[in-house]
Amino acid sequence: MTDLYRVLPEEMDxxxxxxxxxxxxxxQLLHALYQESPKKISDLHQIPSAMQDALVAAGYTIGPKSEVHRVTSEDGHTTKLLLKFDEETLIEMVLMQYRSSKEDGHPRSTVCVSTQVGCPMGCVFCATGQMGFEKNLKAxxxxxxxxxxxxxxxxRGEHVTNxxxxxxGEPLANYDETVRAVRLLTHPRAFGLGQRSITISTVGVISGIDKLADEDIQVKLAISLHAPNDVLxxxxxxxxxxxxxxxxILAAKRYFKKTGRxxxxxxxxxxxxxxxxxxxTELAQLLKGNGAHVNLIPMNPTAGGFSRPARKRVxxxxxxxxxxGVNCTIRVEKGSEISAACGQLRTDVIKNITR
Structure with a gap:
């Protein structure tokens, strides 16, 4: 079976x-898929029933999914969901909204997506890293x-902006599916999101960074550094x-040289x-003069006994x-009271299910 949401516009032709x-x-198919949210092939009313039957006979489907759990922050600006795609796959995702100064009043709505179930990178302070790796997600x-x-x-009369x-998961450890998803989400005949509205974050898959620099997609790259030296x-x-x-550092310089981003x-x-x-001080010395931007992220508390520094320390x-001489900002905190750090909600829900 092939999910229609896997099919690129050129492949759809x-x-x-x-x-x-x-x-x-x-x-007609692409418009229905990305603008009308059909749940099954028979919902594609724009095409003849004979064509619907032919799609089914050829092995095409619209994969079922269901919402398992939803939590919303007290201010209503952060929403976290667990979606179920099959009997075992629980996928975590987050919507973060920020007030806009634009005349239309629409907020900046950023969706944070998962690319794997679990993660193979094992970061000790990350809830996802501590759950281990289960599988890659498909585009x-x-x-x-x-x-x-x-x-x-x-x-709400709003739309995804970022x-x-x-x-x-680690997007560049699931490279092909991540890039296919980017192409589907940015293609003007599909979802149509601007490429520069997308950021791919990696904890350091060097081969993936170099490969991404050669793609004809203008996404932003964020590298999770977390320390200025190898021991730490x-x-x-x-x-x-x-x-x-x-x-x-060298991979980032190559990426900038090739892409200008x-x-x-x-x-x-x-x-x-x-x-x-x-x-x-060590981090400043490391990054000074390379034109990079540092995004400081006071961590959300997770399992493992780690905690965030006091605001004064940050x-x-x-x-x-x-x-x-290093350009630096502090990430606006979103959703700490609803376990908004990667993997936390899925971990919490599974614990409750298995009790």
Missing amino acids: ALVIKLGQPRYRAD EEIVAQVLYFTQILRQ LVFMGM RKKLVPTAGPNSVEDL RVTFEYALIDGMNDSNKVA LAFQQILRDG
Whole structure:
């Protein structure tokens, strides 16, 4: 069986012609899929019933999914969902909204999607990293996460404005499916989101960074650095190589040289681990002059006994970076009271189910 949400527009053209239909049927199919949220083939009322039957006979489907759990922050700006795609696959995703100064009043609505169930990278402070790796998600399952939130936003007269691949899993460890999902979500005949509205975050798959630089897609790249030296980074990211910090800096420079797009270094601030003045100074020396941007992320509390630094410590860390000539911001906190850190909601729900 092949999910229709896996099919790129060019492939859809070939498919309808193979079924003996005129090419314009492909546009009808794509419009219905991305604008009307059908749940099954028979919901595609724009095409003849004979064509619906032919799609089914050829093995095409619209994969079933159901909402398992939903939590919303007190201010209503953050919503986290668990979707179920089959008997075992639970996928976590988040909608984060920010007030807009635009005349239309529509908020900036960022959807954070997962690319894997679990994660093979093993970051000690990350709930997903601690659950282990289960499987890669398919492109259609990544797309489905965005479309599910799209339905919710349409009911409010709003729409998805930004997309981040920062949920469960390492996107560049599931490279082909991640890139296919990006192409589906940005194609003007499919979902049509602007490429520059998308950020792919990686904890450091060097081959994937280099490969992404050669793709004809203008997405933003964020690299999860978390430490200015290999000894500290290895404690936080057990899968990191012996020269991971230097390797990542060089990969970021190659990416910028090929694409002209600035790389963001994400830095999860963990109390007593990587938040000292000494570490901040070392990080400033490492990144000074390379044009990169640092996004400081006071971590959401997770299992493992790690906690976020006090606000005063976060601001001091930021100031040292700025004084050292490094462009730096602090990520706006979203959803800490609803377990909005990657993997937390899925972990919490599974615990409750198995009790």
